[in-house]
Amino acid sequence: MSMNVNNNVLSSVEECERQLAKLLGRDCCVWTGNGTSALYLAYKLCPDQRPKILLPALMCVQPMLAVYYAGRIPVFCDVREEDATIDPNAVDEMLKNDRDIGAVLAVHLYGNAADVERLKAICKKHDVFLIEDLAQALGGRYTDGSSFGSKGDFSVVSFGYSKILDAGDGGGFITDDASIARRARDWERRIPEQTKNSQILQDDFKKLYYMVTELGQKDPKFFQMFDQFPDLFQSLFLYQRIDGAAAHTLSLLDTLEGEVARRIKMQDLYLRELQGISSVQFFCAQSGVPWRFTFRVDANRRDELLQYVRSIGFDISSWYPSITEWTPTGRLQGREQFPIANKLEQEVVNLWVDPSYDEAKVQLLTKQIKEFLLTGRVIEP
Numbered sequence: 001m002s003m004n005v006n007n008n009v010l011s012s013v014e015e016c017e018r019q020l021a022k023l024l025g026r027d028c029c030v031w032t033g034n035g036t037s038a039l040y041l042a043y044k045l046c047p048d049q050r051p052k053i054l055l056p057a058l059m060c061v062q063p064m065l066a067v068y069y070a071g072r073i074p075v076f077c078d079v080r081e082e083d084a085t086i087d088p089n090a091v092d093e094m095l096k097n098d099r100d101i102g103a104v105l106a107v108h109l110y111g112n113a114a115d116v117e118r119l120k121a122i123c124k125k126h127d128v129f130l131i132e133d134l135a136q137a138l139g140g141r142y143t144d145g146s147s148f149g150s151k152g153d154f155s156v157v158s159f160g161y162s163k164i165l166d167a168g169d170g171g172g173f174i175t176d177d178a179s180i181a182r183r184a185r186d187w188e189r190r191i192p193e194q195t196k197n198s199q200i201l202q203d204d205f206k207k208l209y210y211m212v213t214e215l216g217q218k219d220p221k222f223f224q225m226f227d228q229f230p231d232l233f234q235s236l237f238l239y240q241r242i243d244g245a246a247a248h249t250l251s252l253l254d255t256l257e258g259e260v261a262r263r264i265k266m267q268d269l270y271l272r273e274l275q276g277i278s279s280v281q282f283f284c285a286q287s288g289v290p291w292r293f294t295f296r297v298d299a300n301r302r303d304e305l306l307q308y309v310r311s312i313g314f315d316i317s318s319w320y321p322s323i324t325e326w327t328p329t330g331r332l333q334g335r336e337q338f339p340i341a342n343k344l345e346q347e348v349v350n351l352w353v354d355p356s357y358d359e360a361k362v363q364l365l366t367k368q369i370k371e372f373l374l375t376g377r378v379i380e381p
């Protein structure tokens with residue numbers, strides 16, 4: 001009986017790996033506990049003698065935490081104003097000046113396509129690895145029709161909370177190189193299992209995260225408290241693959257195409273309804289697949305808008321911050337190196353496109369936002 005259960009678990013994992021590799025047009029996939037653990041494998045497989053990993057300044061904290069877990073050193077590059085993805089010109093400059101960098105992380109942030117063709121040429125010129133992070137962009141396609149995740153040396157996917165397909169957990173490390181995949185599998189087996197107190201730790205993480213972020217905005221010195229985060233929260237972010245997550249993900253993969261189309265339709269609706277407001281700017285790269293509908297609002301109105309939208313019962317967020325001050329190496333580089341990330345963090349707004357939002361709800365929400373931004377008045381709900 002127990003052998004059967006184990007066989008079923010194994011076959012779900014294997015089938016999920018096979019389908020994910022096929023989806024991205026790649027040869028090998030190693031199923032992982034989550035996207036962070038997949039990134040950990042990617043960094044581990046970069047050359048030891050070039051330990052720095054070049055990250056975009058504006059992104060979520062997990063890809064940076066994974067750098068520490070892999071025993072590497074994070075360094076940062078600014079992002080492009082038009083799509084908030086890592087700036088290839090800045091990458092080229094950094095790689096010219098620092099031979100200790102062994103890999104570049106291209107995050108398809110918000111589902112926007114990073115300029116992977118240019119990044120690939122730059123990485124090849126400097127002989128470093130290119131890692132594609134499509135945790136927020138599964139199902140996105142480049143203008144040439146190929147899938148996000150099909151061009152980097154390694155690619156990383158996630159099926160965690162709020163991702164394009166949300167199975168609650170699970171991730172994948174993807175490559176065309178079978179010997180690299182074997183080594184990734186060996187490293188994956190050595191990752192600790194998830195601990196039992198993860199919900200409590202998650203709550204502690206949230207509390208501390210928001211506290212330090214708020215204090216850091218008053219005085220950047222407080223960001224130094226983030227230096228403790230990799231160590232304090234390792235068990236929350238780095239863990240072995242979990243039985244069941246692969247089977248759940250498999251059951252969702254068939255819905256990907258429909259989900260991408262539905263999200264694009266929601267994005268088009270937001271775009272149409274929020275046109276013509278002078279305090280609003282859109283990112284150019286509305287290709288790919290929207291993680292949330294992300295746009296910019298003048299910094300002097302952004303926080304009021306967040307407050308107002310929450311007060312009338314809708315979801316809204318302002319992801320992501322510029323995280324360079326959260327590491328000793330980023331602080332050494334200096335905040336002034338990242339003018340675009342520093343500007344965007346004051347302006348970004350994300351609205352929901354997941355299945356809890358339909359056309360009627362988007363229309364109701366955008367009407368309120370328009371009224372608020374155009375007149376400063378609020379409509380009685």
Ligand SMILES: Cc1ncc(COP(=O)(O)O)c(C=O)c1O
Nearest residue numbers: 034035036060062133135158160
């Ligand atoms: C861009 C990006 N990379 C990696 C991750 C980590 O994925 P996971 O939550 O599955 O560990 C996230 C999660 O928020 C993400 O947004």
